[in-house]
Amino acid sequence: MLETSILELLVFSVLALFMIGGSIAVITNKQTIFSAFGFLLVMIALAGMFALLQSQFLALAQIMISVGAVVVLSMLTILTVNLKEENLPKEKNRYKWMIVATLLVLPITYLLYRSMDEAYIYFVDIDKVSSQVVGKLLFSDWVLPFEIVSILLLTAMLGAIVIARKDDTEQKGRT
Amino acid sequence: MSPNLFFLLASVIFSIGLVGLVSRRNLFIIYMSIELMLSSVNLILATFSRVLGNADGSVIALLIMAVIAAEAALFLAMIVHLYRSRKTIDSDQYNALSQEKNYA
Numbered sequence: 598m599l600e601t602s603i604l605e606l607l608v609f610s611v612l613a614l615f616m617i618g619g620s621i622a623v624i625t626n627k628q629t630i631f632s633a634f635g636f637l638l639v640m641i642a643l644a645g646m647f648a649l650l651q652s653q654f655l656a657l658a659q660i661m662i663s664v665g666a667v668v669v670l671s672m673l674t675i676l677t678v679n680l681k682e683e684n685l686p687k688e689k690n691r692y693k694w695m696i697v698a699t700l701l702v703l704p705i706t707y708l709l710y711r712s713m714d715e716a717y718i719y720f721v722d723i724d725k726v727s728s729q730v731v732g733k734l735l736f737s738d739w740v741l742p743f744e745i746v747s748i749l750l751l752t753a754m755l756g757a758i759v760i761a762r763k764d765d766t767e768q769k770g771r772t
Numbered sequence: 773m774s775p776n777l778f779f780l781l782a783s784v785i786f787s788i789g790l791v792g793l794v795s796r797r798n799l800f801i802i803y804m805s806i807e808l809m810l811s812s813v814n815l816i817l818a819t820f821s822r823v824l825g826n827a828d829g830s831v832i833a834l835l836i837m838a839v840i841a842a843e844a845a846l847f848l849a850m851i852v853h854l855y856r857s858r859k860t861i862d863s864d865q866y867n868a869l870s871q872e873k874n875y876a
Contacts, residue, residue, distance in 0.1 A: 613781050620785055620808050624792030629800045629861075636804045639785075643811055646778070650822045652830050655837075659814075662837050667807065667844040674848045675800055678855050686797040686862035694795040699787075706787040713779040713816065717823050730827040731834070739831045746838045753842035757849035763856075 615642035637668045654728030778819040785812040799861040803847045
């Protein structure tokens with residue numbers, strides 16, 4: 598068992614409140630930029646969760662990648678697209694759909710929770726996961742997935758450039 | 773503290789992401805819902821890594837984080853491309869591959 602302390606529980610509650618509130622804000626807001634702020638809140642709280650789980654390296658990586666890169670990129674794109682109120686999709690029934698979807702998803706939530714709850718009993722627990730251990734594993738046992746991920750990132754970058762570029766043939770045809 | 777709370781939180785966040793994915797039509801919100809689901813998986817992996825005392829979970833979480841970054845770049849580029857082609861981010865408008873011949 599991991600040791601329980603009141604302070605830890607308090608920090609967990611605050612972070613969990615931020616995460617749940619932020620994710621509800623993401624899916625309920627009509628204005629996209631407010632959703633993005635909720636998303637930012639979730640990502641920062643998730644970094645706090647990683648710190649609470651004593652994996653400092655993951656917390657740092659979460660701050661750097663998710664908060665520093667992904668959220669900022671999302672916000673920049675949202676602000677660049679710059680949709681006006683009347684151009685947003687008209688979702689008059691969105692709360693109705695949300696309630697229906699919630700009812701449908703609730704059993705899945707319960708199933709997920711129960712399965713993980715049952716699974717972890719079979720594991721033993723030892724000390725914290727230090728970044729040294731993670732780094733050593735990353736460059737010994739997991740070096741092939743690591744290299745594959747680097748290729749994936751390169752491909753994604755190229756694909757993003759190719760997709761988001763203005764069409765050359767179109768412009769040539771016009772001039 | 774017990775990992776049950778973390779599991780419960782991750783399940784709830786995953787489900788909220790799933791609800792947002794199926795019930796909204798704004799492309800940006802669909803994208804952020806997918807990110808929420810991936811992040812909750814990350815939380816589960818980190819929790820298991822801690823409970824199990826095995827750093828493999830942390831390494832997988834790190835790799836998933838890289839996948840999240842790649843997915844963000846591609847998805848946002850795709851949104852920009854789609855918006856440029858039809859001036860809307862309503863996912864219902866993009867039905868060119870559906871069987872109905874309804875090219876709005």
